[in-house]
Structures are given as structure tokens and as C-alpha cells.
Amino acid sequence: MTILAIDTSNNPLGVALFDNNQVIGEYMTNLKKNHSVRIMPAVQTLMKDCERVPADLTKIVVAKGPGSYTGVRIGVTIAKTLAWTLNIPLVGISSLEILAAGAGRYFNGYVSPIVDARRGQVYTALYHYQNGALATVERDQLVMLADWATKLTEMNKPILFVGNDLPLHSAKIKEVLGSQAIFASETEHNPRPAELAMLGRDKPGEDVHSFVPNYIRLAEAEAKWLEAKGKILNG
Template sequence: MTILAMDTSNNPLGVALINDNQVIGEYITNLKKNHSVRIMPAIQTLMDDCEKSPADLTKIVVAKGPGSYTGVRIGVTIAKTLAWSLKIPLVGISSLEVLAAGAARYFEGYVSPIVDARRGQVYTGLYRFENGRLTAVEPDQLVMAADWAPKLANMDQPVLFVGNDVILHRSTFEERMGAKGVFANATEQNPRPSELAWLGKDMPGDDLHAFVPNYIRLAEAEANWLEKQGKI
């Protein structure tokens, strides 16, 4: 079983290949560059380096959001196209869950992945690793960082914040949580595409035609248009 995972949902771009229970290749960058131009060459390079062909793939796993509207759409579109053309299953995984997975396994407490949503808002959720698996304690959501922090301050264990955007809201969490807020190191901030592959490894495929990104909120342009039409 050879699984290709891809994540273009935020600034980090990642692709990975796992074969049964082994990570055989992984590629990550954290650059503000056009994912639509870079994702296919990244996949091709990884496949070539790992001496794999499209015919070897048995499943595609993609980070389905939330995150950058354009980034999420790029990843989901390419993943659906590959899965459809190769006639293999497609599994979508929360981009926040992927971010949490890299740290939760080694942290005694909760993990809150953070993706900036501007105007003081964050995409986040609450996860913990228990009984050998990552579980969601609070669902993925869009919330004001200033409202999220006091809620976490009441949890029974420390909360680890992870993600490249944590720095934008760190002072808010520090002021409202004190020592209960813990912050991941720089090496833990990027979502790992191998973790993405692992999360989707044993999951059944989604309905390919019904599969859509999880933006959590409308794109800003769409929201502005609806507001002008008096529909929201």
C-alpha cells in the first residue's frame, strides 16, 4: 500500500509517500510562493526519488482545510483529479488535525493548532493523544483568540499551541493563560505531510464527487458579495 499525501492549505507546502508502515519520502517548504505552480513538480520529484509511479499509488490523502482559501482549493482539486484518474480512494483530513498530530503524541496535555484568520480571529480546535490515537476534544472552529484563551485557561491540563501563526497571537494567550499556555518550538510549527498520510492511512475513502474543502467560513470576497446582497 503506497499512499501519497499533500498539503497546500497554508504557507507550508508538503508532500509525502508512505509504504505500508514506513515513510519513504517527505518534502516540506514554508515559503510564500504559488502552490499551484510548485505542487505538481514537488510530487513528481518525490515520486522519482522514491522510484514510484502513479500506478503504484493506492490512496491519496489531502489536507482539506481550514486555511488559505486558494491554498485549500489547490490541494483538494489536485487530489480529486489524481484520485479520479487513478481510480483510487481519496481521504480528506483537517489541516488543523495534521498540525496537532506532530506534537500531540509527545505532550501530556492538550494541543491547540493555530492558523491566523485575521482581525484577531484564528482557526483552531483542541486535540489530545490518548489510547494510541489523536482525538478531537473541541471541533475545528473560527474564534477570536481573546475568547479562545480564557476557555483554554479553564482546562484541567496545560495547552500546547502549535503553528507558524502562533506568534501573531502569543501575547493574547500568555496574558490570559499564564503558565498553562505552552508554545511549541520552531521545528514543530510546520504540519508534517507524513503525519497527514498516517492519519488517513486506515480511513475509508470519501465520496469523490461530493468531497469539498472545509473553509469553515466563506472566502472574504464571497462574504462581501453576500453582505452587499443582504443575504448575510
């Protein structure tokens, strides 16, 4: 089984090849560059370096959001195209779950990935490891960071926060949670595509035609268009 994992859901771009329970190749950057230009060359280079051809692939696993509207759309579109063309299963994994899986494996508490959504809002969720497997405590959501931090004070264990956007929100998290808040190290803030591959390894494939990203909210431009349309229709 050779799994290709693709993540373009935020600034980090990552691809990985996972074969026979082993990571055989992984490529990752954290740059504000156009993923649509860089993702296929990254896949092709990794495949070549690992001496794999498309016919060797048995599953595609993609980060389905939440995150950057454009970034999520790029990754999902490429993953769907590859899965359809090669006639192999497609699996989508939460972009937040990937972060939690990497940082929280040996943490005795809860893990809260943080992705900035502007205006004091964040995309987040809550996870913990149970019997060696990552379990969801709170599903993906868009919430005000201050409200989320206050809610987490009710938890009876420390909270590990992870994500490249933490510097934007760490002061408020510390203010509300104090010593209950733990921050992941710098090397843990990028979602590893190999973790993505592992998360999707045993999951059944989804219908390629009906597979959609998890944006949580509409792109801002689309939301404004719908709002303007509503105002026109309502007079």
C-alpha cells in the same frame, strides 16, 4: 499500500509518500509562493526520487482545511483529480489535526493548533492523545483568539500551542493562560505531510464527487459579494 499525501492549505507546502508503514519520501517548504505552480512538480520529483509511478498509488490523502482559501482549493482540486483519474480512495484530514498530531504525540495535556484568520480571529481546535491515538476534544472552529484563550483556562491540564502564526497571538495567550500555556518548538510548527499520510492511512475513502474543502467561512471576497447582493435584494 502506497499513500500520497498533499498539503497546500497554508504557507507550508508538503507532499509525502507512505508505503508499508514507512515514510519513504517527504518534501516540505514554508514559503509564501504560488502553490498552484509548485505542487505538481513537487509531487513528480518525489515520485521519481522514490521510484514510484502513479499506478503504484493506492490512496490519496489531502489536507482539506481550514486555512488559506486558495491554498486549500489547490490541494483539494489536485487530490480529487488524481483520485478520480487513478480510481483510488480519497481521504480528507483537517489541516489543524495534522499540526496537532506532530507536536502533541508525547505531550501530557491538550494541543491547540493556531492558524491566523485576521482581525483577532484564529482557526483552531483542541486535541489530546488517548491510548496512542489523537482524539478530538473541540472540533475545528473560527473564533476570537481572546475568547478561545479564556475558554481554555477551564481545562485542567496544560495547553500546547502549535502553528507558524503563533507569534501573532502568543502575547495574548500568555496574558490569559500564564504558565498553563506551552509553546511548541520551531521545528514543530510546520505540518508534516507524513503525519497527514498516517492520519488518513486507515480511514475509508470518501466520495470524490461530493468531497469538498472545509473552509469554515467563505472567502472574504465571496462573503462581501453575498452581502452586497443581499443589500440590493432587500432594497
